[in-house]
Protein backbone atom coordinates (compact mmCIF):
# COMPACT_ATOMS: atom_id res chain seq x y z
CA UNK A 1 0.00 0.00 0.00
CA UNK A 2 2.80 2.38 0.91
CA UNK A 3 4.47 1.69 -2.40
CA UNK A 4 1.36 2.73 -4.34
CA UNK A 5 1.09 6.02 -2.44
CA UNK A 6 4.79 6.71 -2.96
CA UNK A 7 4.36 5.95 -6.66
CA UNK A 8 1.38 8.33 -6.86
CA UNK A 9 3.33 11.08 -5.10
CA UNK A 10 6.10 10.73 -7.68
CA UNK A 11 3.81 10.34 -10.70
CA UNK A 12 1.30 13.09 -10.03
CA UNK A 13 3.67 16.08 -10.38
CA UNK A 14 5.21 14.48 -13.46
CA UNK A 15 1.81 14.07 -15.09
CA UNK A 16 0.75 17.58 -14.08
CA UNK A 17 3.90 19.18 -15.45
CA UNK A 18 3.56 17.10 -18.61
CA UNK A 19 -0.04 18.21 -19.07
CA UNK A 20 0.84 21.87 -18.51
CA UNK A 21 3.64 21.56 -21.05
CA UNK A 22 1.27 19.90 -23.50
CA UNK A 23 -1.30 22.68 -23.02
CA UNK A 24 1.40 25.29 -23.50
CA UNK A 25 2.68 23.62 -26.66
CA UNK A 26 -0.76 23.31 -28.24
CA UNK A 27 -3.42 25.24 -26.36
CA UNK A 28 -5.98 24.55 -29.07
CA UNK A 29 -7.55 21.15 -29.45
CA UNK A 30 -9.94 19.97 -32.11
CA UNK A 31 -13.62 20.33 -31.42
CA UNK A 32 -15.05 16.96 -30.45
CA UNK A 33 -18.50 17.84 -31.68
CA UNK A 34 -17.56 18.48 -35.26
CA UNK A 35 -14.11 16.87 -35.49
CA UNK A 36 -15.21 13.63 -37.26
CA UNK A 37 -16.88 15.49 -40.11
CA UNK A 38 -14.44 18.39 -40.25
CA UNK A 39 -15.53 21.95 -39.55
CA UNK A 40 -19.15 22.59 -38.92
CA UNK A 41 -20.20 26.19 -39.40
CA UNK A 42 -23.23 25.83 -37.23
CA UNK A 43 -21.33 24.23 -34.33
CA UNK A 44 -21.98 26.24 -31.19
CA UNK A 45 -19.22 24.67 -29.12
CA UNK A 46 -16.42 26.13 -31.24
CA UNK A 47 -18.26 28.87 -33.17
CA UNK A 48 -17.58 27.00 -36.40
CA UNK A 49 -13.79 27.19 -36.15
CA UNK A 50 -13.26 23.49 -35.43
CA UNK A 51 -10.81 24.47 -32.69
CA UNK A 52 -11.42 24.56 -28.98
CA UNK A 53 -9.14 25.76 -26.17
CA UNK A 54 -8.04 22.99 -23.84
CA UNK A 55 -9.33 22.90 -20.29
CA UNK A 56 -5.84 23.57 -18.94
CA UNK A 57 -5.49 26.58 -21.22
CA UNK A 58 -8.88 27.94 -20.16
CA UNK A 59 -7.79 27.52 -16.54
CA UNK A 60 -4.54 29.36 -17.29
CA UNK A 61 -6.40 32.24 -18.98
CA UNK A 62 -8.83 32.41 -16.07
CA UNK A 63 -6.04 32.48 -13.47
CA UNK A 64 -4.09 35.06 -15.46
CA UNK A 65 -7.15 37.31 -15.63
CA UNK A 66 -7.79 36.80 -11.93
CA UNK A 67 -4.19 37.72 -11.15
CA UNK A 68 -4.28 40.80 -13.38
CA UNK A 69 -7.54 42.03 -11.85
CA UNK A 70 -6.23 41.38 -8.37
CA UNK A 71 -2.98 43.27 -8.77
CA UNK A 72 -4.46 46.27 -10.53
Ligand SMILES: [Zn+2]
Nearest residue numbers: 031034043046
Ligand atom coordinates in the same frame (compact mmCIF):
# COMPACT_ATOMS: atom_id res chain seq x y z
ZN1 LIG B 1 -17.24 22.43 -33.17
